[in-house]
Structures are given as structure tokens and as C-alpha cells.
Amino acid sequence: VWSLVRSFDQPQKYKPFISECTSRGDFKVGTVREVNVRSGLPATTSTERLELLDDEHRIFGVRIMGGDHRLRNYSSTITVHPETIEGRPGTLVIESFVVDVPDGNTTEETYYFVQYLINCNHNCLADVSEKIALHTNSSGQTNSVEW
Template sequence: MVRARAVGRSGNGSGGLWRLADELNPPEVGCRAMEAECIRRFHRHEPMENQCSSCVLKHIKAPVQLVWSLVRRFDQPQRYKPFVSRCIVQGDFAVGCLREVNIKSGLPATTSTERLEQLDDNEHILSIKIVGGDHRLQNYSSVITAHPEMIDGEEGTLVIESFVVDVPDGNTKDDTCFFVEALIKCNLKSLAVISERLADQDLAESMAL
């Protein structure tokens, strides 16, 4: 299986050169073409001069509907995000609503206020924007998408998460991207573990019937 990896770092409005980084066990050409097309369609940010942007990919051995059932829960990010301790949604769960997220100790943050920008259950797209909180991620926006694929002859899912964010004073664009990518990789690793465990449980239950 391909491990989560960052692709396409960019630090200016030109869109940058999409390149591979932190890559282990490169996928086959067909898979690479699918990744590139998904990034082109859903993950083309245009960072300003003081911003950086990148995206992280993860291949998960679980059906897309199962993976999406976890990702789409803007109101329950703690279902797979290990650094979230609590989440409270203000108002009805709908595009435009806000959530107050409490962060576990160990990160340079305690709270984050985030707005749901897009939720598309047909295309499997979730987009959020951070609008407040105690952290250094200013003007942070992210898009996460889930795409069906076949992995070793089984139903699988390609998950892509991209972001754009201000570069804090005293930091470089590469340092900022590296920090955010590390958080996303941790989240997607957890998403994969939980999704694959649930998929195995579903298979075991179906075989027992």
C-alpha cells in the first residue's frame, strides 16, 4: 500500500510545480494518472505571496462510502482525528455552520473555530475554513476528497487533502507546509486504520450470515 505522502507544494500564486515528496513504494502509472486528475479537478489552490499550499494523498483499503461516512462528519472530527478531544457545532449541521474544536495537549494550539464551506455527498468533497481560535494557522482553508479505486483487487479509496495557509512570521514556506502536512498525514493514517478495521468487520459479518 502507498503511504500518505505530500505532493505539489506551492508558495505563490502561480500554482507551482506539482511534485512528489516523502514517497515510498510508488504507485503504478495508472494510479498516478488518477491522482493527478483528482488533484487537477478539486485541489488547485492559488496561494498569495505570504501563503503556502500543498496536498497529501492516502490510499485506503476500504470502500469509498465507508471512508466518506467518517470524513463527512464535520460535527464529529474526533471520530478519526487523534488530536481532537471535543467538537461542538453551532446551529444546524449545514454548509455555513461553525464548529468549536478543542485540541489535545501536545500541539501549539488549544481551540479552533472552523466553518463548513462545502459538503458534497455525490462528489465526496468536504471543505472547511478556520476563522478563529488559539493557534498559528491563519487564513487556513482545506479541501478533502474521497475517490473510489481498486487496491489489490478489492474496493479501495484514494483520499486527498489539500490546504492553503498564511506563513507565520519567523517561519519559511517549507517549514509551514511540513508542519501542516505532518498533521494531515497523522489524521489520514488514523482514518485508514479505522476505515480498514470497519471494512474487515463488515466482511466478517457478511461471511457469518
Template sequence: MGRKYMETQYHTHALSPNQCTSKVRQTIHAPLHLVWSVVRQFDNPQSYKRFVRSCDMRSGHGGAGSMRELTVVSGLPAGRSTERLDRLDDDLHVMVCSIIGGDHKLVNYKSIITLHEDDEGERGGGGACGTVVIESYVVDIPADSCEEDTCLFADTIIGCNLKSLAKIAEKMCFDELHF
């Protein structure tokens, strides 16, 4: 399956009234299998998500249906978040998570992450030279907010997480090549 098909298949969301959606992409200079090995660790999101202080598994062992309780770093408008892993597909490199509780305003939040080989040369030069990560979401717009602010908040968090993922995966790739 090509990236364009996967993007249409997984990152096109049907919205209910008072919901918003957005999509963030990040090109990473590391092979897909290496990037996926970090992303797929539902029980260890703090390995690249810098806003997560700790993760306690509430049920499951990191497969679909597993639930985790995240403790968030101070300074964010939340302290904890309860999340469920809805889908984990190692063949298609798809991960779907839902926030099902917590002390924050992200109600009915569902995110989808897909990884793709950079076979269209987004880095330049063509050929499979890295990985493109796409994360999209759908979420209710809080009563005291607007669509623009809700998307800005979520996009900022996701963007920071994906930049951190890129830095970590690229370092892992460099270390793999030089040892």
C-alpha cells in the first residue's frame, strides 16, 4: 500500500459537531523499522514523548486493548491521562490510541500514527532514504475554547513529540552505523 492510500485510509476523519481534526508529519533520517521500534512501545511513551513523566500499565502487555495511565510533566494543563491502545499493526505500521480519561480537556481524543518509507524523496534525492511519520487526531472542542486554539494546542504537543522522536531515532541510526 502506498503512502497516499494509507494517508487517505487512516488520516481522514469523520467529525461530529463541535470536533476538530488535524495532521502533523515529520520526516526522520532513519529506517522505518528502527523508528517503528520506538513508536510501537505503548508501555514506554516517555522514551520520546518529553511531556510524559511516567507510564503505568493498567491492563494488557502493550497490544491492542491495553490501557495505560500517564503522568504528565508539570507546567501542562493536566496531571494525568488514561489511554487505550485500540490498534497496533506491525505489518502496516499503524498505531491507534484513544484518551479515555484524565484531568484535562481532551475529550473524545483519538490519534492515529502511521509510518511510511520516504520513497517519494521528501528529504530530496528520491529513493527510500528515511521514514515519514504522520499523526492525526480527532477531538472535541472544549466549551471554553475554539477550533483554532484546540488544534494549535494538540499540534504543538504532537509536533514536539515527533521532533523528539526524530532526534532519538536519528541518533540510534547513527550509533548503529558507527558501532
């Protein structure tokens, strides 16, 4: 799970609303990426900066710097925690965010929109992680799945 989350240059691996990503830099704090957004959302591009990358504590932070969308002053922090879920090894992913409320929208509308995007991303992250875990099993038995 962490290897997918920390892949600043390839968010489209688990974020279904991203179609393409190009980045400049060495994938350290300060690196900037340009993201193309899939149709169906009120945006086509986003410019984002890597704010925090802590492999030891599995913390990842991004800030949106620009783009043709309404998420102004958006930043998020994701933490990834190994957990035991129903007696099996798993992963707990927590994402927090701050964003300005756009003119013409309420706080609740903005919250629900961003939370919808995050939930879609996390569901896709779980699906992709599960497929990777199952695919990498060389013994023919089902691997323990990390979400």
C-alpha cells in the first residue's frame, strides 16, 4: 500500500480520476507534478507539490498549487499504518485535508465533494493493492492482503 501512496510521479495507479501525470524533480519534498484529470469532473488539470514524504513513519503530503479547478489552498496528508484486521494483516490509510470553500458553495458541499474523491481513491487503492498482493503470490496460494 505504501509503495502506491508514495509514488508521487504515478498517482494514476490508484486515483481513478487522474489520467496522466508528468513531474519535474527528483521525487523529494518540493517536487512538482502536473496532473491531467479524467472527464466527468469540473477540472482538466492540477499542479501539485510534494510537501511531505516520510518513509519511516509512512506519511505523505501534497499541496495543490494551481490548475483549472475550484480546490483552492487544498492540501492533504496521508498516513499508512499496518494493522490487524479480522485476525489478518492489513493496512489502515488515513487522509486529512484542508481546502478553501469556493464562492457559491457551502462548507458541507465542499466537504462532501472532497470526501467523495478521497473515498474513491481509497477504494481503488484497496482494489489495486489486493490485486498486486494476489498477483505476486508464486506458490499458488492466496496471499494475505494488505489494504
